[in-house]
Amino acid sequence: MRRTAIFKRTTALLLAAFLAACQTAQGPSSTSEAPSVAAAQVQSASLAPAAFAPVTAVERGYSALVLNAATGEELYAVDADAPRFPASLTKMMSLYLLFEAVESGRYAMSSPLEVSAKAASQPPAKIGLKAGSTITVEQAARALSVKSANDVAIVVAENLAGSEAVYARQMTARARALGLSRTRFVNATGLPDPAQVTTARDMAKLGLALKQRFPQYGSFYRAKSFSYNGRTFKATNNLIGKVPGVDGLKTGHIRMAGYNLVATATRGGKRLIVVVMGGESEKARDREVTRLIEAYS
Structure with missing residues (x-):
């Protein structure tokens, strides 16, 4: 009996020491939307696939890139390879995978996608989908392109991959295949997560890939509005219809990222892709995007 008591006390002491060590390693919790750079480094490092370049620091900061969309020639760059948070630029990859699913015959543009409770509960921007309802693939693609709807992004992820987590891994795998070597997706929306990382150059590559592989959907990106269920939603891209030649592509904003935009424009036969x-x-x-279009067109 005495041996048993000693063994139990020893086991309890070892367990307590182990739990204390774990708590120290994890550090204090935080409810802040924007984690510290140090926290972002740790989490990014723990999730980084081996094939990706290591991310040493991720922070809000200015990055810009202007490319000749026809030739890929770099016309202007400021910190184009610095790690940044993509925010809703993420949805360009959601669109890419959705269009691939249509191209493969897995879905038609008229196919219904089911709305889960998780999708319906997403924060704005959203179009107000109800759990148990459906939305067609075409409606989903237009809602992502025009309104950048978070509820729709989750619908697409869950219907195509079964869960958002699996879809995010598929997004990252496709990023790798497209040569986006500094991009990592961990969610389908672009909502705040310190491990969701990209660069201006990678977003330019993704924008070009999306428009070049799926040119038939160009009208989605240049639409000024989108109507669904009796409501009309204005495009988040303010330059469409205001800056001559602009014909897309995607905006993004969260507090930890700042305001992002990938824009495509054609002037006098010259095609540009501009990332800020x-x-x-x-x-x-x-x-700034307008200034760069004017300067390099």
């Missing part, structure tokens, strides 16, 4: 990340405001971002 980390804008201080929506207006400042739009002014």
Whole structure:
């Protein structure tokens, strides 16, 4: 009996020491939307696939890139390879995988996608989907392109892959196949997560790949509005219809990223793709993208 008591006390002491060590390693919890750079480094390192370049620091900051969309020639760059948070630029990859599923015959544009409770509960931007309802593939693609709807992004993820986590891994795998060597997706929406990382250059590559492989959906990106269930939603890309030649592509914003925009434009037969990340405001971002289009077209 005495041996048993000693063994139990020893086991309890060892367990307590182990739990204390784990708590120390994890550090204090935080409810802040924007984690510290150190936290982002640790989490990014723990989730980084071996084939990706290591991410040493991720922070909100200005990045920009202008490419000749026809030749890939770099016309302008500022910190184009610096790690940044993509925010809703993420949804370009959701669109890419959705269009691939249509191309393969797995879905038609008229196919219904089921809405889960998780999808319906997503924060704005959203179009107000109800759990148990359906939305067609075409409606989903237009909602992602125009409104950048988070509820729709989850619908697409769950229907195509079974869960958002599996879909995020598929998104990252496709990023690798497309040569986006500094991009990692861990969710389908672009909502805050320190492990969701990209660069201006990778987002330019993704924008080009999306438009070049699926040109038949170009009208989705340049639409000024989208209507669903009796409501009309205005495009998040303010430059469409205001800056001559702009015909897409995708906006993004969360507090930890700043204001992002991938824009495509054609002027005098010259096609450009312009990426600005980390804008201080929506207006400042739009002014900078406009300035770059004017300067390099």
